[in-house]
Amino acid sequence: MKLSNPFVPDFKIIGILCYCRETYASQMADELSAYFAQSAISGYSKFSKHAGFACYYFHQSQALRTISKQVLFSELMFARQLVFLVAHPVHLHEDDRVSSVLSVIPESEQALQTCVVEVPDTEAGKHLSKFSRKFAVPLRQAMRGKELLYRRKFNKPITGLCWHILLTSSDKAHIGLSLPQNRSNHENGIHRLKMPHDAPSRSTLKLEEAIYAFIPKAEQSELFREGYRAVDLGACPGGWSYQLVKRGVQVEAVDNGKMQNELMATGLVEYYAVDGFKHRPVYGPVQWLVCDMIEQPQRVTELMLDWLVRGDAKHAIFNLKLPMQDRFATVTQCIRQLEQELKQANIAFSLQAKHLYHNRDEVTVCILRQSDL
Ligand SMILES: C[S@@+](CC[C@H](N)C(=O)[O-])C[C@H]1O[C@@H](n2cnc3c(N)ncnc32)[C@H](O)[C@@H]1O
Known part of the structure; x- marks a missing residue:
């Protein structure tokens, strides 16, 4: 920029x-x-x-x-x-x-x-x-x-x-x-956003705000576009998938719950009722990994690293749930681990993390891969 x-x-x-x-x-x-x-x-x-x-x-x-x-x-x-x-x-x-x-x-x-x-x-x-x-x-x-x-x-x-x-x-x-x-x-x-009338959940606003906060306007249509693929872990009822589909991205939605029917009817979402910690991309590496599973932040950190280091996803946006105690220390430790392990893997990336307005007790992290070193 x-x-x-x-x-x-x-x-x-x-x-x-x-x-x-x-x-x-x-x-x-x-x-x-x-x-x-x-x-x-x-x-x-x-x-x-x-x-x-x-x-x-x-x-x-x-x-x-x-x-x-x-x-x-x-x-x-x-x-x-x-x-x-x-x-x-x-x-x-x-x-x-x-x-x-x-x-x-x-x-x-x-x-x-x-x-x-x-x-x-x-x-x-x-x-x-x-x-x-x-x-x-x-x-x-x-x-x-x-x-x-x-x-x-x-x-x-x-x-x-x-x-x-x-x-x-x-x-x-x-x-x-x-x-x-x-x-x-x-x-x-405060970035107030209007809830889209047809979105499956209010959580949709979290990913929408994250995209605006982390990705410069000029690059948004480049990074999310028709033909790109994404995996959405912890997808139900589909608020985050909705944001991806809205931008033309095809989604593998992973969760045990129920996805919104209208979203499934777009034909851009495939649903997998499996554990998000076990799923692998069905058609090979994807452009985006997004994850909103309510899980221990350390577990989510390890999972994101696994996908990014293997090259199964190019970029990632995910939430780290803040624990009741030592919130700042815990999330800082996760971010340090992400930075260290991505560097060790020779991945050139930018990492941004924010407690967004639409978040409650979670921090959203965005990792954008530049070219490999
Ligand atoms: C906060 S909700 C996600 C909301 C969703 N992002 C949206 O916008 O509608 C968290 C979801 O994670 C799912 N989840 C939690 N642990 C999971 C796991 N191990 N594998 C797959 N899904 C999981 C839950 O079933 C729940 O639907």
């Missing part, structure tokens, strides 16, 4: 803010600590239980131009959004909240594209969402007045730098900014 080179202001950044699922703030904090433990940047993670976000504060502030290249949204598994913080949580004075925000926003040679006022994806956040929408209007106006923002056509997608004001109450906000190509472009970092 060709990356453009946007203007990045010379701001001092005091930390990182990542939005995540409500109950995953502690995992988000663990992940941030582990991420920075591998770098020379010292600091500490901070979170509240069920807050829907976590922060990592640096001991010494960092230059945005440098830190924005060192911290990558795509590498943070539990992060729905990545914001570079310019100030510690700000108290918003009841009689002039706008000025409270403006007081911490640094001056820049160039205006930013826009400012979004967001709330955590939590019960408390829901109660604040009406207030956040109302507050955004005078705030943006004031920011434009001070030339902190340039004028954007109504509803034009956000492609440039963006201020984020994350409200945790009507009088407290975290303030920072996000950069194009290093963030989610969705409001609150």
